[in-house]
Amino acid sequence: MSADVWTSPVTVVPALSLAAWLWLLLARGFFWRTDVTLPARREPAAWPSVCVVVPARDEAAVLPASLPSLLAQDYPGRAEVILVDDGSTDGTGELAGELARRHGGLPLTVTSPGEPPAGWTGKLWAVRHGVALARAREPEFLLLTDADIAHAPDSLRALVAAAGDGGFDVVSQMARLRVVSVWERLVVPAFVYFFAQLYPFRWIARRGRTAAAAGGCVLLRTETAERARIPEAIRHAVIDDVALARAVKGAGGRVWLGLAERVDSVRPYPRLGDLWRMVSRSAYAQLRHNPLVLAGTVAGLVLVYLVPPLAVVVGAARGETAAALLGGAAWLVMAGTYAPMLRHYRQPLWLAPLLPFTAFLYLLMTVDSAVRHYRGRGAAWKGRTYARPDVVPDEG
Numbered sequence: 001m002s003a004d005v006w007t008s009p010v011t012v013v014p015a016l017s018l019a020a021w022l023w024l025l026l027a028r029g030f031f032w033r034t035d036v037t038l039p040a041r042r043e044p045a046a047w048p049s050v051c052v053v054v055p056a057r058d059e060a061a062v063l064p065a066s067l068p069s070l071l072a073q074d075y076p077g078r079a080e081v082i083l084v085d086d087g088s089t090d091g092t093g094e095l096a097g098e099l100a101r102r103h104g105g106l107p108l109t110v111t112s113p114g115e116p117p118a119g120w121t122g123k124l125w126a127v128r129h130g131v132a133l134a135r136a137r138e139p140e141f142l143l144l145t146d147a148d149i150a151h152a153p154d155s156l157r158a159l160v161a162a163a164g165d166g167g168f169d170v171v172s173q174m175a176r177l178r179v180v181s182v183w184e185r186l187v188v189p190a191f192v193y194f195f196a197q198l199y200p201f202r203w204i205a206r207r208g209r210t211a212a213a214a215g216g217c218v219l220l221r222t223e224t225a226e227r228a229r230i231p232e233a234i235r236h237a238v239i240d241d242v243a244l245a246r247a248v249k250g251a252g253g254r255v256w257l258g259l260a261e262r263v264d265s266v267r268p269y270p271r272l273g274d275l276w277r278m279v280s281r282s283a284y285a286q287l288r289h290n291p292l293v294l295a296g297t298v299a300g301l302v303l304v305y306l307v308p309p310l311a312v313v314v315g316a317a318r319g320e321t322a323a324a325l326l327g328g329a330a331w332l333v334m335a336g337t338y339a340p341m342l343r344h345y346r347q348p349l350w351l352a353p354l355l356p357f358t359a360f361l362y363l364l365m366t367v368d369s370a371v372r373h374y375r376g377r378g379a380a381w382k383g384r385t386y387a388r389p390d391v392v393p394d395e396g
Contacts, residue, residue: 008323011320011326013303014323017304017326017330018308018326018329018333021304021308021337028197031197031202031337032196033340034340034341034343034344036257038162038173038261048139048140049137049140050079050160051142052142052145053084054081054084054130055084056096056126057087057088057123057126059092059147060095066147067147069151070106070145071103071104071106073156073157074153075157075160076157080108080137081109082109083108084127084130085111085112086122086123087112093112096108097110109133111129113125119236120236123240124231127231135222135226140222141219142221143218144217144218144220149265150265155217156219163221166254169254169255170218170220170224170257171256172218172256173214173216173217173257174217174258175216175217175263175265176259176260176263176264177265179346183269184275186351187272187358189338189344189345192259193338193341195212198212199212199242201259204256205254205256205257207254209249212242214241215244217260218244220244227253228251228253230248234247245257259344272361279366283366283369285369287370289373298363301359305334305359306360308331308356311323311327312327312328315327335352335353335355338352
């Protein structure tokens with residue numbers, strides 16, 4: 001094999017891709033491992049009080065599968081649920097009250113904050129209203145959870161014990177998202193995989209800059225929320241969960257994030273269009289609405305995820321053995337790091353080599369998010385559009 005082979009772009013580019021994958025494998029906080037779950041914990045002698053705040057907008061379709069699980073929490077201390085009906089038009093508030101009467105359990109308060117003022121996202125305006133009501137009860141902890149999240153009966157108990165035993169101000173779990181349709185199988189596990197790659201869970205628990213949370217399930221100390229001015233300090237954040245974690249760390253707090261084992265999202269995303277909207281509504285906000293960052297992200301996705309299979313195909317077609325071997329090695333490492341997430345989602349491992357295709361879809365979703373932004377549609381969700389939030393998380 002001549003020395004010219006190793007200076008040819010056909011060989012150099014897949015070599016760079018392989019180098020990137022080896023770095024990701026070994027030096028990115030072992031992001032690909034799925035063993036970051038709630039740590040072993042001792043239950044406290046006296047259980048602190050908790051208020052559960054659930055912002056909900058047009059959630060009647062999923063509420064019967066989620067709200068009863070909150071009302072049925074087996075929690076030894078004082079706890080109650082506040083559902084904030086954020087201008088729903090489908091009877092969400094009335095249904096919540098009916099479910100509480102039917103199922104019983106923890107006390108439920110249903111309230112409505114009215115339309116959000118300028119500078120607030122709808123969800124955070126609802127959270128603000130719920131937190132204000134909760135503070136009147138003087139709880140030691142707040143559980144912020146979305147209306148599409150179902151909790152196992154011991155979920156609140158486990159979260160509070162983990163926060164107390166570990167000395168954390170935030171304990172957040174990445175709910176297991178629904179994976180039923182073909183598109184959910186292709187896109188959903190990769191969504192969590194990419195999130196963990198961007199925010200390695202092991203780094204979040206350290207006293208460093210990396211901060212993130214999963215908005216579907218966030219246990220937060222009330223004292224820390226007041227010190228970090230939550231939610232006022234993040235009122236215009238589209239990616240509110242990461243912004244919350246950054247605010248807590250900025251106020252000197254400790255954050256823990258891991259994968260949930262018994263906290264599940266019941267929201268379906270059966271079609272590609274449903275998943276596309278979920279990702280594209282906030283993807284460009286994640287990139288700080290910066291076209292240079294967008295260009296770098298696209299280039300990075302191409303190098304890391306698309307070059308390996310292309311190198312295998314082009315190398316084999318042109319007889320470039322070195323390029324094909326390098327591309328194949330990078331592809332193998334990629335699939336190997338994805339396999340644990342597929343196992344976490346109970347999906348077949350043959351989906352792992354398809355990750356480049358899924359990454360290509362995410363690339364298109366990200367570009368589409370930028371196009372929507374420059375057309376003035378910004379981050380749109382449930383009838384509201386947020387043109388340009390100011391609070392956008394750093395990678396860490």
